[in-house]
Amino acid sequence: ESMAEMPEEILVEGAKEWEHALVGFFVGKKIPFRSLFSVLHKKWSAAGKFSIHMAENGIYVFKCESAATRDWILNNGPWDVWGVHLALRLWERDMPPISSGFTKVPVWVKLMNIPMEYWTVQGLSRLASVLGTPLHMDPATEGKQLISFARVCVEMKADKQFPDVIKTRRSDGTLVEVKVEYSWKPPVCDRCKVFDHSTKGCPHKQVTKVEAQGKRTVPD
Structure with a gap:
């Protein structure tokens, strides 16, 4: 088994790179990356400079130039893009990866x-x-x-x-x-126990189909 032992000084330097960052994702719908910066720039530019970095599973990292910029964004929410809520939290060292499904x-x-x-x-x-x-x-x-x-x-x-x-x-x-x-209550699916769609919009819900003998409920 191959393992790379990382010296503490490298970890400290890497953490410093992202110390003023926010981590976020859009709940219920994906937003095109190209449109994201222009929309958020109009909303956040008064607070300071920031850059957007796309991770996996629809996760974004918003790297802010200062703690003041980061805190202004965090404290003046909730934020949305085209009506889609942007869930934000502070980036922290050793923070576990955010997986898809949004539990x-x-x-x-x-x-x-x-x-x-x-x-x-x-x-x-x-x-x-x-x-x-x-x-x-x-x-x-x-x-x-x-x-x-x-x-x-x-x-x-x-x-x-x-x-x-x-x-x-x-x-x-x-x-x-x-x-x-x-400040906001996200849609939640009682069936899947996730936040990225509602129970009504669940892709795994049962539907009622009409047949010659009458109605019966069958899964998709």
Whole structure:
């Protein structure tokens, strides 16, 4: 078995190349690469320069010139191209490859009615973990500039629900209901447990065909 051992200095240098990058994909429909830059340039050019790099399985990497450009794009979404939602998340070193099928998708959520003692990174992350895997928070939430609500980007799974309320119990036993709003709810297929098409548009759904003897349901 052949293996290439990579020195840490090479990994550090490679990670630095992409430290201001975002990873994204379009949910439900593919967008032609040639059209993508011109559309996003109109939307994002005020924030700074960026380049687009196409990976496999419809995944794009958006390499930004600075952290400020990256954060502006991330925090001013959700974004779409021709009505097709662009799901975005931060690029991170050692991030596993995103496979086709889209069983997970990053979604910005707004948490409201949060007890004051929950306003720590650990506390907010614990709340958000009920929904999925917390990825990051917006600057206003991290800096506690506005504590009437928190915005957290959460990686949601297609086989999980999108609850409107998270229940939690304070130290005195009081039950608190934290309200949840979603910036966008992706179409999900209950049959395939993926986000790239809805149950109604599922290519594997059963169809009803009319025959001489009557109706019967048969698979495609």
